[in-house]
Amino acid sequence: MYYDQSQVTTAFKIYAALSTQGTADREALRLYLADDSVRGLVEQFAKEVDCTVIPAGDQLILVPLALASPYHVSNETLKNRYLTSRALNADIYLMYVAIIVLLGEFYDSYQTANPTRDFLPMNEWLSSLNQRLLAIKELDGEELEKVERDQEYNWKLIIEKWDALDDLKETAKSQDGRTISRLAFLNQTKRFLLDQDLIRDIGEDQVQLTEKTHIIVQRYYMEVEHNRNILEFMYQLELPKE
Template structure:
């Protein structure tokens, strides 16, 4: 299809706005909505960098679809901007798992494409993460290593990281330097808030944003790789006797 020069220029201006800011108000991008040719060009530009555009409420978001996208947040960026200064890869693995579990709490363990709850308390999210990690500890080290090869997730590091978080400090006043499970959950919460995926509603409760719902419903549960990870995490059940992995010390 041939495009006029002005259409290409207008489309690139719209794409540039989204590429720089990650979002824009529909009102400011009226041409994207009104002109099929310009919209097609902008969508094509986004596709070239492994992104898609989502229309949510009054906003248009540009969302990276793969780790190959230059707009995907790298592990190094997460460590530098969103985690404590001494964070390692295990912190990132733990963050990913906490996020998967959080979304699953809203979508009935990923059994439905519509949210089944409006909000969740931070302590309930923490307890759900704790339950899943306890279930992981029911596998021995050899089994966990096999699961790592299958899912490309470092389950041993995740279990060790969670154990290293000092839950004895949960009942004392939290500070930015308190190394505890709840303080870690608050770090993940702040990351998700900055990405506009959740918002606090008071009483230590959080809810998903419309942006998060759109991403989860349209993409998150559809990707084959994600699907296997989600099914595995939500298949975890505590083994009888709470057998602890051999590499973990009481």
């Protein structure tokens, strides 16, 4: 296919913004939508680094689609920037589960493609995550081992990590950032989500999802096979009675 020089230049400028900032502004969005050739080039550039480009509100965003993508947040980055110096892979797995539960609270346990609430208090996120992990913990040992083999996911390690967190200070009026507690862990996860522009802090210990997150969830998140298997497992379990 033939592209003129201006189309190539425009597409490259848009991709350059996406690759360095993760987003491109309203003017880039306008150019991307107005010209099929520009759009095709930008998407081709993104595909080369295992990413996709999606319009979200008044901007474009670059979304990694594979672990191999250079734009995927690495485990080491998560440990060094958001978790404690003693963090292990189990902490990252637990963070992933915490994010699954947070999104599930907005999307009615993944029963709907549209959000059913506008905001989520931190204490509800904490309670829901605890309930989901308790439900998994109550499974028969052999059944859980089979699930772990099928999913290649270490649920026992995740539960052990959650149980080991000190929750004695969770009702304290102020949280020390160094406190290894369940709420402190959720605050670390929250900081990661804020930095990735996936949630907004709206005050009073409440968060809401961004337009970027809604689009990712609706178009990609629930369709990835690995994610779908974990979601089906977590949300088919009966929650323990309080």
